[in-house]
Amino acid sequence: MSMMESAAASTVAETFARDGFVCPITVMSAGEASDYRRQLEAAEAEYGADKTFRKMLRRYPNLVLPFIDEITRRPEITDVVAKILGPDLLVLDAPFFIKEASTKSFVSWHQDLHYWGLETEEEVTAWVALSPATAESGCMRFVAGSQNRRVDHRDTYAEDNLLTRGQELAVEVDESEATDAALQPGQMSIHHGRVFHASHPNRTGDRRIGLAIRYIPARARQTEGGNMAAMLVRGEDRYGNFRACRPPTGLMTEADIAHWTEIAGARNKVMLGGKAG
Template sequence: MKDFKIIPTDDELETLQRDLSFHPAGVADPKTLTRQQIDHFNERGFIAPLDIFSSDEISEIRNYFDDLLRKVTAGGGDSYSISSAHLKYGPVYDILKDPRIVDPVADLFGENVIGWGSHFFCKMPGDGKSVAWHQDASYWPLSPSKAVTVWLAIDDADQENACMKFIAGSHTKGHMTYRPSDSTEHNVLNQTIDDPEQYGELVYDPLKAGQASIHADLLLHGSDANDSNRRRCGLTLRYCSAEVHAALGWNEKGVQVRGTDPKGHWSNQPRPE
């Protein structure tokens, strides 16, 4: 299995010709989302909350993650290092393809949908790490900008334990200038966009375990450090329209989760054992 870099270098990304502008989403006859939800996505950049898994189902997923985290940390990893998980773990592959998650994504992109990313962001109690304001598209060698993140809450997430926060409407402002994060920021990632509220309204994204939100790849978002005594784990699932081109070998991550891949660009990896 190829080991993909989570974050390409700036030099690698700068050599690419990427269309980093927002393309309004939505199909003529949505099956899961309402027209109001699609309009909200186009205007505000996100949809939340969506009820996905029952309490029993998310409890089973949480137990699976707890066991996986123990194995990963025993091998030298940490609570943020479980990435491209659908290429390694069958249960995560199954979540990526679950119709209850894919259906609303297909209402945004149409019937040809690729699932290409899966990464656990698990903030342990008092771990002191934040996710600075950033745009997902800034990190991804994808074009055009027709991609979303589904953030599935494994644990309850609220302001106390550092749920996500958005700058509503910022996805319409294009690709923003960022600076390298300073080490004193204790940023899980490596980019920081300053003065975020110049781009729109600050909105928090509290979710109950089993709920999810969807946000556009250009939406400015982040999360504070978890200073509470409760864990906050989420599984980020990344999807795009099949028309999107992935450079730097990232097409090898892609799985057809709905419809077809007319250009045969994405590798459509099988379910791992």
């Protein structure tokens, strides 16, 4: 690593520690992002009528879609995350957050780690844009420094909320304190699992497509009774604190769908108290 690259990595780590998020970070070309979007939309065209497939896009799509597994392993992404979490990285999940054009879908103010069943606060979400994520299309919004707070949440199950439980902070957030994390295709933001974040509806004529990759260090532990799985994507796992996921063998293969069903069911018991979601 050159001195310039080392300084840049240090700046990212310092900004992350201070603000709880960093953006934008370019991790692939616009052409590569466009190709990944093409693969997603081809899969949607073939399997999108299946209710289970639509759930797969929101929970462990990296188990059934090879191009998602590929994105989670890209060194342009994992090298940045490793500067914060260390060299041995697991992916806890990699859900899509898709807002269709001119729709009411939104994400309420929340903290990710409130629901994830982890003992550790060490977590980085890499939110990778496959389409423009702007203020108009409902990009992510963060409140700098809020990762240092612990706030109760309430479940709303609001119809247009993209979160599984419609969870939201049990405190009011001053919107004037928030920063828009605008991204172009091929760019990402990274954020801490405790930082306040939300997003508004998409008011544009194009879909807003983002992949939220949840990275944790291999040393991370689950809360008591946890039975979640995670995918090793960088380095090695010397701890075995999570059941190991396996990479997909192809596009929506029967064996991978069975693997997804087992893994997602265990996660639901943590996230939803055993409810389907």
